[in-house]
Amino acid sequence: MFLKKRKLTYLPVYKAEHWFRHRGVWISVIWGKEENDHRYEVKEQLTLKIFTTNPGFVRILLQDAKRVYGPDDDDMVYICSPNSYNEYWQVSSSRRKRPLESIILEPEIKDVVLDDAKDFLENEKWYLDRGIPYRRGYLLYGVPGSGKTSLIHLLAGELNLHIYVIPLAKKGLDDSSLSNLMAELPKRCIALMKDIDAAFKGSGKCLGIAGSEEPEDDENDKNKDKDKVDPEPSSGEGCILFATTNRLAALDDALCRPGRMDVHVEFQNASKWQAKKLFGCFFPSTSKFLGDEDDKVAGAVPKHWQPKATSRFATVPLTDEEAEQYAEQFSEVIPERMFSIATLQGLLLSHKNKPWDAIEASKVWVKQQLEKHEASAKEEGQKGQKQKEEEQKKTEGKCKRDCHQR
Numbered sequence: 337m338f339l340k341k342r343k344l345t346y347l348p349v350y351k352a353e354h355w356f357r358h359r360g361v362w363i364s365v366i367w368g369k370e371e372n373d374h375r376y377e378v379k380e381q382l383t384l385k386i387f388t389t390n391p392g393f394v395r396i397l398l399q400d401a402k403r404v405y406g407p408d409d410d411d412m413v414y415i416c417s418p419n420s421y422n423e424y425w426q427v428s429s430s431r432r433k434r435p436l437e438s439i440i441l442e443p444e445i446k447d448v449v450l451d452d453a454k455d456f457l458e459n460e461k462w463y464l465d466r467g468i469p470y471r472r473g474y475l476l477y478g479v480p481g482s483g484k485t486s487l488i489h490l491l492a493g494e495l496n497l498h499i500y501v502i503p504l505a506k507k508g509l510d511d512s513s514l515s516n517l518m519a520e521l522p523k524r525c526i527a528l529m530k531d532i533d534a535a536f537k538g539s540g541k542c543l544g545i546a547g548s549e550e551p552e553d554d555e556n557d558k559n560k561d562k563d564k565v566d567p568e569p570s571s572g573e574g575c576i577l578f579a580t581t582n583r584l585a586a587l588d589d590a591l592c593r594p595g596r597m598d599v600h601v602e603f604q605n606a607s608k609w610q611a612k613k614l615f616g617c618f619f620p621s622t623s624k625f626l627g628d629e630d631d632k633v634a635g636a637v638p639k640h641w642q643p644k645a646t647s648r649f650a651t652v653p654l655t656d657e658e659a660e661q662y663a664e665q666f667s668e669v670i671p672e673r674m675f676s677i678a679t680l681q682g683l684l685l686s687h688k689n690k691p692w693d694a695i696e697a698s699k700v701w702v703k704q705q706l707e708k709h710e711a712s713a714k715e716e717g718q719k720g721q722k723q724k725e726e727e728q729k730k731t732e733g734k735c736k737r738d739c740h741q742r
């Protein structure tokens with residue numbers, strides 16, 4: 337029973353030669369480790385000797401291996417990052433593709449970015465014919481937790497591209513290793529620079545594109561070379577560059593100019609429309625959840641629907657009308673553009689079984705948040721008033737002293 341559940345795997349003995357036959361061809365395999373200049377990094381190595389006169393056999397073997405053991409490429413988005421010594425790219429993680437509807441953004445954001453990126457990928461010749469560098473930069477800016485990273489993952493899935501994360505703030509990533517890594521980017525890919533404001537520290541000034549500002553301390557000095565990196569690299573042809581930031585104002589205009597960042601997209605806190613859609617994702621109607629057209633038409637609860645206490649969805653079945661009504665009620669509770677989608681997602685996650693509980697809890701939560709906002713605004717106001725009074729006192733004191741001296 338145990339064996340039935342787990343896939344058997346074979347591991348060759350270290351540095352010993354093993355033989356097996358695949359599709360009638362004898363193959364020897366040795367598992368070893370490659371010595372490396374870096375003491376702490378050892379690359380594993382698998383040496384295969386294939387005894388065949390057919391040069392195409394290697395391709396067949398790789399395809400077979402991928403089919404049996406490899407992940408299903410069509411279903412995954414791969415995220416690559418530099419290895420520990422910033423010498424080459426490696427797959428650091430993979431994620432299942434997100435369905436288009438799971439990202440809740442107004443169509444003028446989601447569709448526009450998606451269509452623009454598709455158009456770019458389909459029109460290499462157009463760029464080449466006109467001598468325009470074949471790359472496209474997108475700057476996604478706005479409040480945290482509003483879907484910037486999620487949109488990039490969605491696009492990677494839709495366009496079948498890997499994501500190469502450029503860790504600008506990573507220790508040891510100097511100008512030359514970064515240039516090498518940029519040169520190693522594949523022709524069609526998404527290059528991602530997250531929180532670009534932190535990496536470029538307020539600056540086209542440090543980019544060598546808008547004058548040169550002296551570094552303030554040693555730490556800046558260490559990063560000097562890296563800060564000169566231009567997000568419009570000479571390499572990276574055919575690559576889609578995404579940069580994200582929560583602080584647009586901290587970025588230099590030169591960094592954001594077309595050619596570097598061609599499309600700017602603002603992300604805001606959740607609108608009522610988004611709140612409603614998000615609620616719909618958590619509490620879909622039974623027919624939507626089961627995807628059964630007949631049920632949808634009948635608006636009835638199918639007999640085989642067995643609500644589970646542990647389900648991510650409602651413990652009770654919902655008709656289309658009920659699901660719509662609950663979602664509408666939730667959106668009425670949530671103030672327009674006040675909370676991020678990530679915050680609302682967290683709120684709903686703690687009440688994911690009963691839609692009415694979620695709505696009631698949201699009412700209480702929103703009230704508390706509004707009171708908190710009001711209290712902190714009042715405090716800020718009082719601080720400001722106090723500061724003003726103190727400044728006024730100081731000015732009056734200075735005035736009196738001046739008059740007395742005269």
Ligand SMILES: Nc1ncnc2c1ncn2[C@@H]1O[C@H](COP(=O)(O)OP(=O)(O)OP(=O)(O)O)[C@@H](O)[C@H]1O
Nearest residue numbers: 438439440441479480481482483484485486677678
């Ligand atoms: N518009 C959205 N639609 C669906 N889910 C969202 C949306 N915005 C945020 N989320 C959810 O909130 C979480 C954080 O989202 P994400 O990382 O995309 O935000 P972000 O804008 O990139 O944040 P940051 O600026 O802090 O990096 C994720 O779990 C994501 O699923």
